[in-house]
Structure formats: C-alpha cells, structure tokens
Amino acid sequence: MKYISTRGQSPALSFSQILLGGLAPDGGLYLPETYPQFTDADLTAMRGLSYADLAFAILSRFVDDIPAADLKAIIDKTYRADVYAFTRAGQNAADITPTLKLEDNLYLLSLSNGPTLAFKDMAMQLLGNLFEYVLTKEGKTTNILGATSGDTGSAAEYAMRGKKGIRVFMLSPHKKMSRFQTAQMFSLQDDNIYNIAVNGVFDDCQDMVKAVSNDAEFKAQYKIGAVNSINWGRIVAQVVYYFKGYFAVTQNNSQKVSFSVPSGNFGNVCAGHIARMMGLPIDKLVVATNENDVLDEFFKTGVYSPRGSANTYHTSSPSMDISKASNFERFVFDLVGRDSDKTRALWTQVDSGNSFDLNADGYFAKIADYGFVSGSSNHAHRMQTIRETKAKYEVVIDTHTADGLKVALAHLDAQTPMVVLETALPAKFEDAIVEALGQASERPAALNGIESLPQKFTVMDASAADIKTFIANNT
Numbered sequence: 001m002k003y004i005s006t007r008g009q010s011p012a013l014s015f016s017q018i019l020l021g022g023l024a025p026d027g028g029l030y031l032p033e034t035y036p037q038f039t040d041a042d043l044t045a046m047r048g049l050s051y052a053d054l055a056f057a058i059l060s061r062f063v064d065d066i067p068a069a070d071l072k073a074i075i076d077k078t079y080r081a082d083v084y085a086f087t088r089a090g091q092n093a094a095d096i097t098p099t100l101k102l103e104d105n106l107y108l109l110s111l112s113n114g115p116t117l118a119f120k121d122m123a124m125q126l127l128g129n130l131f132e133y134v135l136t137k138e139g140k141t142t143n144i145l146g147a148t149s150g151d152t153g154s155a156a157e158y159a160m161r162g163k164k165g166i167r168v169f170m171l172s173p174h175k176k177m178s179r180f181q182t183a184q185m186f187s188l189q190d191d192n193i194y195n196i197a198v199n200g201v202f203d204d205c206q207d208m209v210k211a212v213s214n215d216a217e218f219k220a221q222y223k224i225g226a227v228n229s230i231n232w233g234r235i236v237a238q239v240v241y242y243f244k245g246y247f248a249v250t251q252n253n254s255q256k257v258s259f260s261v262p263s264g265n266f267g268n269v270c271a272g273h274i275a276r277m278m279g280l281p282i283d284k285l286v287v288a289t290n291e292n293d294v295l296d297e298f299f300k301t302g303v304y305s306p307r308g309s310a311n312t313y314h315t316s317s318p319s320m321d322i323s324k325a326s327n328f329e330r331f332v333f334d335l336v337g338r339d340s341d342k343t344r345a346l347w348t349q350v351d352s353g354n355s356f357d358l359n360a361d362g363y364f365a366k367i368a369d370y371g372f373v374s375g376s377s378n379h380a381h382r383m384q385t386i387r388e389t390k391a392k393y394e395v396v397i398d399t400h401t402a403d404g405l406k407v408a409l410a411h412l413d414a415q416t417p418m419v420v421l422e423t424a425l426p427a428k429f430e431d432a433i434v435e436a437l438g439q440a441s442e443r444p445a446a447l448n449g450i451e452s453l454p455q456k457f458t459v460m461d462a463s464a465a466d467i468k469t470f471i472a473n474n475t
C-alpha cells in the first residue's frame with residue numbers, strides 16, 4: 001500500500017515512511033492510493049471481534065511494511081481494558097468503545113474512556129506505540145511539534161511522556177482551554193515535554209506547525225514529527241471505531257447507521273468518510289459544529305470560507321474553536337475525483353487567505369453521494385442539550401458531545417440508528433457543566449485536584465521563527 005499526497009507533487013511512500021511526518025513535501029496531506037474494500041462476507045466475519053482484533057483486521061489492510069506479528073503485538077498492547085478504563089457505570093471497559101443506548105435508534109459511542117478523557121486517546125495511544133517501535137528499529141529520534149485546542153495536546157503528551165528518543169513541543173492558544181485541559185498539560189513536569197502557550201487561537205498554532213513542516217531543511221535537521229490529524233496514522237486509527245459502533249447497533253449488514261460527529265479540524269468525521277468509502281454501510285455522516293461553523297456553511301452552500309483569528313470565537317466547546325479544517329482537504333480530494341491539480345489549485349486559494357466555491361464545476365452537486373449533512377450549535381443549545389440529556393436519560397455529556405447530539409436530533413429518521421460520538425467526558429469542562437446543571441460531574445479520583453498542581457509552560461507570540469528558535473535551543 002502506497003500513500004500519495006492530495007497535491008500530487010510528492011513521491012508515493014509506504015506507511016512507515018509517512019508515519020512520523022505531517023504534511024507531504026508539497027504541502028498536501030497523505031491518503032492511500034486506494035481504499036481497501038470490505039465485502040459483506042468480510043463484515044460478517046468481523047462482527048463480534050474484540051476491539052484489538054477488529055483494529056488488526058482493518059489496520060493490517062493499510063500497513064504492509066510492519067511485520068503482521070509486530071503490528072498485532074502493538075495493537076494488542078494499545079487497546080487494553082486497563083488503558084481505556086474510565087467507563088460510565090454499567091459499561092464494560094473491555095469493549096474499549098462501549099455504546100450507550102439513550103433510546104431506540106439513538107446511541108452514544110463512548111470514545112473518551114482513555115487516560116486523558118477525550119477521543120484523541122483512541123488514536124494517540126496507538127501512535128505512541130508505533131512511534132516507539134519504528135524509532136527503536138531504525139535507531140532514530142524525533143521532536144514532535146503539535147498544535148492543540150485542548151485535547152490533542154494532553155493525549156499526545158500522555159502517550160509520549162517518558163518514551164525514549166521522543167520530545168514533544170505542544171502549542172496551545174493561551175488562556176483559551178478549559179481549566180482542566182490546561183492543568184492536564186501544563187502540570188506535566190517530564191523533561192521531554194514542552195508546553196508553549198501561544199498568543200492567538202488554535203488556527204495560529206496550526207499555522208505555525210504547518211510553516212515548520214513546510215521548511216524541509218529545518219524539518220530534516222531537527223527531525224520534526226507530527227501528531228495532529230494531518231498525520232495519516234491518526235486518521236486510520238480512528239476508522240476502527242466506526243466499524244465497532246456499526247456492529248454494536250446492528251444485527252446484519254443490510255442495516256445502515258448514521259453517525260453524528262462533533263467537528264473542528266475534520267479529522268474525526270474524515271475517518272467516518274473513509275470507513276464509508278471502504279464499504280461500511282453508513283447512511284449519514286452528520287457534521288456538527290459549534291459557533292465556528294465554517295464546515296456547516298460549506299455543507300449547506302458549497303462555499304468553503306475559512307475565517308481568520310479575529311472571527312474565530314472562543315466558545316464553551318473550546319476544542320472545536322477551529323476555522324480552518326486541515327482534513328477537509330482529504331475529503332475534497334475525493335470529492336473532486338482525486339484530481340490533485342484541482343485540489344492544489346483550491347488550497348493555493350485557501351493558503352493565500354481566500355475562499356472557494358464548488359458549485360460552479362458541479363462538484364457540490366455530488367455531495368449527497370458521500371452522505372454528508374450538517375448543522376451547528378451554540379452555547380444556549382449546549383446548555384439545554386446537557387440539561388435535557390440528564391433529565392431524560394440520567395446521562396451527563398460534555399459540551400462537544402452536546403453539539404453532536406443537538407445537531408443529530410435534527411437529522412433523525414425512524415428507520416436508521418443514529419450514533420453520536422462522545423468526544424470528551426464532562427469532567428474536562430467542569431465550569432460549563434456547573435452552569436448547565438448546577439453541579440459538577442463526577443471525575444476519576446486520580447484526577448481530583450489536578451488544577452492545583454504546579455504548572456510549567458512558556459508563553460510565545462504566533463511566530464514560526466520563534467518556535468523554530470525555541471526548538472533549536474531545547475534540542
């Protein structure tokens with residue numbers, strides 16, 4: 001299996017060759033040359049597999065340059081009940097991503113039972129183990145440069161802390177994460193972890209990562225690695241739980257299922273798109289945004305109009321405060337028939353601060369073939385959804401999942417199960433939960449008092465030159 005760039009001007013490479021890096025040298029994102037196909041018989045054989053066995057059945061179709069026994073061992077080490085242990089009452093941690101039935105045809109898929117209480121742990125724990133395997137085998141080291149709006153950062157730091165040969169430099173928007181998220185990252189005192197609070201929004205942090213990644217000389221000299229969802233490894237690991245969720249709520253493969261996905265950087269729902277392209281019977285993929293609704297605007301109008309920092313709002317679902325969705329490029333590459341010249345032309349416009357409109361060439365007319373629908377939510381909706389979910393089902397959900405559920409409810413149909421992805425646990429957003437319910441949600445005992453621990457971080461302006469100097473001075 002070879003991986004190609006969406007912009008068509010980089011050589012095709014193997015999985016291990018693209019594992020550590022982020023952007024392709026031409027600035028594009030990697031995708032497999034073709035998507036592996038799963039037939040009805042394949043799906044039947046996969047029903048009832050454990051999470052780890054399911055992950056192997058899927059990932060082994062994408063990874064052909066790591067011996068199968070080694071890949072299996074890495075997957076088995078990753079997807080263990082004791083790693084994804086923060087289950088809700090009555091859930092079985094061995095399911096790794098258990099489903100929670102709210103009512104007939106309406107479910108939550110719990111993706112946030114890992115060490116940092118957000119769905120990022122699903123892929124990041126695997127990435128940590130894969131990085132360690134490849135680096136040890138090749139006798140190499142890496143300096144990871146990442147951007148976070150609150151959850152990728154802590155998931156990456158928990159996955160990489162103490163790992164030999166890996167340093168993590170994590171950029172986050174200064175004072176824009178929840179108190180819990182901030183404490184989760186900044187309280188880590190490990191020598192290989194560097195937290196940098198950037199005066200700006202998440203998109204400024206992401207732009208800094210991309211600017212460094214596009215500097216081939218610096219990238220090679222400082223062995224820069226990526227853990228954001230621009231890294232293909234993140235996306236492919238997220239494909240697995242769509243299969244797991246599908247099997248959990250169906251009895252046979254003639255049934256279709258819809259998924260509602262709280263969205264920001266479009267990584268999570270991009271994995272759903274790929275699962276659908278591989279033959280998983282998905283009906284709708286519901287893209288749910290908060291007030292930063294660039295993606296909702298696209299799926300309603302065909303116009304993609306990324307916004308600048310000044311028009312990116314700080315909301316109570318802060319991890320989705322994103323106005324330039326990296327992985328959207330992967331989907332548009334498929335939508336335009338994998339025409340890399342077209343994709344490159346579109347992102348040349350985006351990279352110079354402009355919009356594009358996919359109506360003119362007739363591409364937007366094909367959107368229905370891909371199952372996407374969308375909607376947006378705001379603070380009042382989140383509060384109301386959290387309150388109603390508690391009152392109706394005795395379940396407390398976080399603000400991002402609330403965005404997903406609110407938008408899902410507008411896209412229900414009587415025949416098709418709707419699965420809402422639970423992308424974080426409410427403990428991460430305590431102030432918002434107290435506002436909605438008048439009391440905090442439960443948090444794992446091990447994380448009590450995390451906000452009072454000493455914090456270690458550096459404040460920086462949004463400057464690619466400054467982060468390069470910082471990396472050079474700390475390696």
Ligand SMILES: Cc1ncc(COP(=O)(O)O)c(C=O)c1O
Pocket residue numbers: 118119150151152229262263264265266267268269319320400401423424
């Ligand atoms: C809790 C939470 N929900 C949803 C999202 C949005 O996911 P994506 O960026 O993959 O669209 C994120 C961050 O990305 C998140 O941290």
Ligand SMILES: N[C@@H](CCOP(=O)(O)O)C(=O)O
Pocket residue numbers: 147148149150151152153202227228229230264265267319320326
């Ligand atoms: N929501 C994320 C930001 C997007 O990160 P990605 O790694 O999924 O691209 C966060 O919480 O950090």
